[in-house]
Amino acid sequence: MSRKDSAKELILNKAVQMASVAGLNGLTIGSLAEAVAMSKGGISAHFKSKTELQVAAVDRASELFQAAVIGQVLAEPAGIARLSKLCDSWFSYLQQGIFLGGCFFTNAVLELDDLDNSEVRAAVLRYYHNYLNFIEQCIAETVQLGQFRHDTPIAEVALQFHGIEIAALVWRAVRSHEAQFATARAAIDNLIATYRS
Numbered sequence: 286m287s288r289k290d291s292a293k294e295l296i297l298n299k300a301v302q303m304a305s306v307a308g309l310n311g312l313t314i315g316s317l318a319e320a321v322a323m324s325k326g327g328i329s330a331h332f333k334s335k336t337e338l339q340v341a342a343v344d345r346a347s348e349l350f351q352a353a354v355i356g357q358v359l360a361e362p363a364g365i366a367r368l369s370k371l372c373d374s375w376f377s378y379l380q381q382g383i384f385l386g387g388c389f390f391t392n393a394v395l396e397l398d399d400l401d402n403s404e405v406r407a408a409v410l411r412y413y414h415n416y417l418n419f420i421e422q423c424i425a426e427t428v429q430l431g432q433f434r435h436d437t438p439i440a441e442v443a444l445q446f447h448g449i450e451i452a453a454l455v456w457r458a459v460r461s462h463e464a465q466f467a468t469a470r471a472a473i474d475n476l477i478a479t480y481r482s
Contacts, residue, residue: 292331293331295321296317296321296323296328296331296332297331297341297342297345298345299317299320299321300312300317300338300341300342300345301342301345301346301349301384301389302384302385302386303316303317303320304339304342304343304346304386304389304393305346305384305385305386305387305389305392306385306386307386308392308393308396308399309339309342309343309393309396309400309405309409310396310399310400310401312335312338312339312342313335313338314328314329314332314334314335314338317338335402336402336404336405339402339405339408340404340405340408343393343405343408343409343412344408346384346389346390346393346412347390347412349383349384349389350378350383350389350390350412350416353374353377353378353381353383354371354374354375354378355374355419357370357374357377358370358371358374358423363423363426363427363430364426364427364430364432365427365432365433365477365481367423367426367427368423368424368427368446368477369473369477371420371423371446372446372450372470372473373470375450376450376453376466376469376470379453379454379457379466380463380466387454387458388454390409390412390413390416391451391454393409393413394409394410394413397409397410417443417447420443420446420447421439421440421443424437424439424442424443424446425439431482432481432482433480433481433482434480434481434482435482437480442476442480445476446473446476449469449472449473449476450469452469453465453466453468453469456468456469
């Protein structure tokens with residue numbers, strides 16, 4: 286990796302953390318330059334516009350999420366084992382503090398209506414849709430393998446599954462302790478038990 290590429294990586298990693306805390310609209314060339322003690326021109330050498338910077342931050346956040354969650358899940362066999370791993374990996378991802386602001390994409394989705402640029406909104410939506418589709422895929426595979434009842438309402442179960450994930454995130458923020466993850470894990474286990482064939 287060249288010195289320029291290495292500098293860009295460091296800048297981008299800082300950008301992701303800033304956006305996770307202050308939101309994507311809070312991530313500008315000026316705010317990033319101040320955070321990394323560089324000139325605006327120094328940042329602009331790597332990112333030509335605020336939009337390019339914000340989209341790059343979303344892309345990097347997706348890479349980090351894929352490594353922390355999806356990659357771990359795909360190592361498990363399809364079916365209930367994979368669904369259980371998805372639950373564990375999601376909670377582990379939050380507990381590890383990969384993003385200073387919690388879940389980058391949950392925060393970004395809540396900010397969607399306020400985002401200035403359609404290209405940035407599209408990037409956030411694309412990655413979030415990918416995750417929701419992945420949950421549905423895991424559930425559909427579980428049905429196809431005969432581990433869930435054939436009449437399992439896939440979209441409904443996916444909604445409940447992700448709803449529990451998000452509820453745990455909110456409860457943790459409000460109640461400031463990790464016990465919510467054990468409660469949420471039990472709720473996921475109950476959901477799985479409901480549709481187990």
